Amino acid sequence: MQGRILDLVGIVQVGGSWERDNQFWGMLSRNLYYYTQDNAVYPSCWGQQIYDWERNKQERPQASLSCRWYHLAPHGFPHTVMEAQALVQFMGEVSLLDDERFKVWTLLSEFYRISQVFVPEQRDHVMAWVVNEWNYYCCLQNPPAVHFALMLVNSTAINPRNVNRLNQGAGIMHPQPKQDLDIDLWTQFLAHHGQPGLRNQFYGILMDHAFRVHRRSIWRYLLG
Numbered sequence: 100m101q102g103r104i105l106d107l108v109g110i111v112q113v114g115g116s117w118e119r120d121n122q123f124w125g126m127l128s129r130n131l132y133y134y135t136q137d138n139a140v141y142p143s144c145w146g147q148q149i150y151d152w153e154r155n156k157q158e159r160p161q162a163s164l165s166c167r168w169y170h171l172a173p174h175g176f177p178h179t180v181m182e183a184q185a186l187v188q189f190m191g192e193v194s195l196l197d198d199e200r201f202k203v204w205t206l207l208s209e210f211y212r213i214s215q216v217f218v219p220e221q222r223d224h225v226m227a228w229v230v231n232e233w234n235y236y237c238c239l240q241n242p243p244a245v246h247f248a249l250m251l252v253n254s255t256a257i258n259p260r261n262v263n264r265l266n267q268g269a270g271i272m273h274p275q276p277k278q279d280l281d282i283d284l285w286t287q288f289l290a291h292h293g294q295p296g297l298r299n300q301f302y303g304i305l306m307d308h309a310f311r312v313h314r315r316s317i318w319r320y321l322l323g
Contacts, residue, residue: 140175200243
């Protein structure tokens, strides 16, 4: 049970029932996206997909089987102590995918940060549990992380014959079908053509702002 929702937190009606407003008066960081229709908070790339779907009225992205954390807490932010405990346990399972555990860390750390802003008298008992019972600072010392590998582009992969008005010959040749299992070659290709800010779209690729690519996401991309 979520228990009594304090006035300062605010409430919203979803599906005929009242629940805590997860928008928290605009206190969410840019790492999360709030969807008003279901009062849910979505982290990182999934939030971007929900935003694109809402803006373009495309088919709504569905949680994959690997997103078990979403089924543990469908609102993103936990609404019960049991949901919060389940997310903490999920985040500690090192056998699970790094990026899924990192999404849960993003949700819990944001929820902790927001809950701390409220005085104790204005926290619901889920917020109080996260602040008082969850060992946030212990997790902060060794949080789940997505590990990136630096892949240097092979200069022989540049294709000067592929000249068009957009790239003027710059670019890396698309891997051939027989090279589908060559992770390094695909990493070079996606690091060059899939950089954030370009018009090329490669869904599911994890890349940081140094253009370092997460190898496991490349493998999932190829299997998809």
